[in-house]
Amino acid sequence: MDNERIVVTGMGVTSAIGNNVEENFSALQQSKSGIGKIEILETVHQDHFPVGEIKMSNEALAEYLKLPDFHYFTRAALLGAYAAKQALQQANIEEIDFQTGFVNGTSVGGMDVTEKLYHKYKENPSNFPFIEAQHPGFTTNKIADYLGINGVVTTISTACSSGANAVMMGAKLLKQNRLKRVLVGATDCLSKFTLNGFHSLRILSPDLCQPFDQHRKGLNLGEAAGYLVLETEEDAKKRNQPILAYLEGYANANDAHHQTASSATGEGSFLAMQQALNNANLNPKQIDYINAHGTATPNNDLSEGTAIQRLFQETPTLSSTKAFTGHTLAAAGAIEAVFSILSLQYQCVFPNLNFQTKMEDLNFSPHNSFQKQEVNYVLSNSFGFGGNCSSLIFSKAL
């Protein structure tokens, strides 16, 4: 039950730095960012804001997934199905039954089709099936249908911490013996809605983003999908399935400060990290690497950095991988969970690209090169609108 250890046995990812786990790792290893000019998203801001875009059209994704002509997948569903399939394959889950659940995260779900068809639904009855794409569960259902998951399926939408929260919910379902295995993660595609939304908040950087840099100008948006297969250690061992990592602890807390801005002291992030450590029964000194939320907005990095300083007497090796992928919103917590597990598997830490100048208000600098080092415990942070703060802790497979 509650003391059951939760393990990761499969991972899948697609992001601006690669369409599978190996490609993502190789880009991380080579410090190769995926952020660049907008090519696929149709927007007037094409030349204004660099993004982490997945250079695969919806048609190419649908063809790869062998979908029928009228499939009505949103882009987030296409990306999600693409990445989720990898995770199930790696975990060697061939037969999906009611003991297999799916907890998906997404922030705007099918917004890509909503913004295209908003005034055009009436023009053609073939647009009608997309009317339901306005609720996020539609996108999740498409992925569930593609994978054949009919039992427990739910969607979490807590903005940019959705992916991390999906991991947490999946773990709870396993610990209380509600499921044998659960696919957890998140998907979000680029949309005019989010691009213009973040622009209206004046937090998009016109240049490549610089997490934890004194002169950071804001974030670059990205799109991605990332999934993990979770099961109990006992079940994985029973079927001789290799364990990739342990999910050691997790917590969610609320900043209760402002709908979109984080508090100066990073109260919510402090509590999330502290409670995740308690949940994992670890002390701060045991964390070897922090994969920070690090969006490169002036507000986030100061707030998160302050909270880290408060909690850790000596800051562990820390980096944000947002300068590789862009901020992929709901998917961020999920793909960064994958990156955290890669750090444990390959005993390495990833660079915080574009960093130049230490922040005056912080006593630490992020790590800025790919480096081999001993990593036993990784802390991954994800924070979202609504004061939503989540931390996950993964540990090395034995």
Place this chain on the structure above:
Amino acid sequence: MFVNGISTLNAQDISSSEESFFGEVQTYSSPILKTYFSDFRKYIKPAAMRRMSSSVKMGVVAASKVLASINITQPDAIIVGTGMGCKTDSDVFLENLLASNEGLLSPTKFIQSTHNTVAGQIALQLKCKAYNMTFVQGAASFETALLDAFLQSISSKNRHLLVGGVDEISKYSNELHQLDGQLKTEQEICNFNLLDYASTGSISGEGASFFVVSGEKSEPSYASVKDIETYNQLDKEGLKNKALNFLKKNELSTDDIDVFICGNNGDVNYDDFYHSLQSDIFSQIPQLYYKHLVGEFYTSSGFAFWLACKILRLQEIPEICQLNNFKPNSSIKTILLYNQYKGRDHSFILLQAC
């Protein structure tokens, strides 16, 4: 898990009295059932209310009411289910974006458009730093929020968890839902006769239902939640098997169910899911429905949960919700809820008197 506090807002005049279900029952002649409650000022400061969308207002009020009813100032978790989130604000931001061809936009509506705005605003109002979660799985949004609370109540018993479901009416969504068959198109519709229209779709509603639940019983608790199950997709044969298994797993048989509450919404294409259980394994017990009172919305089943709690407390069933003529046993002990929407997001909730 015990239900220690209940609160609901919707198209009906929900009685503030502990002793009754509703005030005068509200009838509607259009397929849009807006919330009856209007006294938001009593619960929200005008300055805070100015920017709040209707789902935020409904959610904040339902949450405040239930917390106040059992004297809790700080819940140990805030868990919200919402099918559509803050749909109207999201629509407004998108309309402005499209009209201006991505011109300069005010961030206000974008800020409020996030699906977890209600849960976030409740936390802000209460200055509550506890666990805060939002589930957005169509008609299983409230149910998976409740499932999250259920799992937490097992692993840590002595916490007060605020859990609820909320959805608002969006004018444009209603227009679109008449196109795709989700909303009935008859000019005049009397909500009381909802099941008499042989047409596709249902009537649209809105509301918020919030509860305080805990692994520990308070005096007096309304009900104990024995179990919750959701299925993303089932066929009718599978549905019957799952219903029977669900009872078996909880060491019950169909004979143990005193009241069966279903989400019949008058959609000719999908009410068969309810009929298949109502005319078969649960044919000999009192059957209730409720969507004629509050309309169909993704979290309308939160109202059914409220209704079940209230029935267990009052030990009577509201006549207006009865689908058949069976009278309940002298003591109502066990209630089963079943809901689905368009053949998806099937859910069972089992409640017992405590």
